[in-house]
Amino acid sequence: MIKKIFPKEIDFFEMFKKASENVNRGAASLVDMMGNFEAAETRAKEIYEAEQEGDMITHEVMRRLNKTFITPLDREDIHALISRLDDVLDLIWASADRAVLFRLNNPPPEAVDLSKTLHETTEIISKAINCLKDKKYSYIQEYCIEINRLENRGDRIFREALVKLFDNIKDPILVIKWKEVFEHLEDASDTCEDVANILEGIVLKHA
16 A cells, blocks of 8 residues: 555655645545535545545654655654644544544534634645745745634634533533534644644754
């Protein structure tokens, strides 16, 4: 399977690209899931498959990192970047898994909004990572500013979601279930900001 995903002479930048595109694919499935809960199990399966592929990509990056003497970026940056991308997808999967496990339905509008914001963020991350190989550092900085802006938007949506959960839903168990889903989505958004911080650090070292 690894040979199918990675050509023989692939480089770290290509691995980052595949990882970020895979995260974006998982986020897109989450948006579809929150927008149409009748297909929740199908979308959750798609996200799980993306999460499994993400684990495989991360493992391959780590394996090659341990065997490569000269790397295009600092070793700690390669490790941090691929790990945080994997963490974003893990949290996307966690939110989808909980929603199915808890047998939730009728997602609050904030669940849809937060998922869409997260998807927008992963799209920007993918664009920023695609600029690494060609050293388009000014573009990366602009993308990181946008990622931070979207994370702030996600924070606002999360706070609004919690307020409405406690104000409008009388069933305390349902409140707890949705709160956990929202927390995973918020953590995913925060981790996207971690990715931006790593990218900004790379820019500062190499620009």
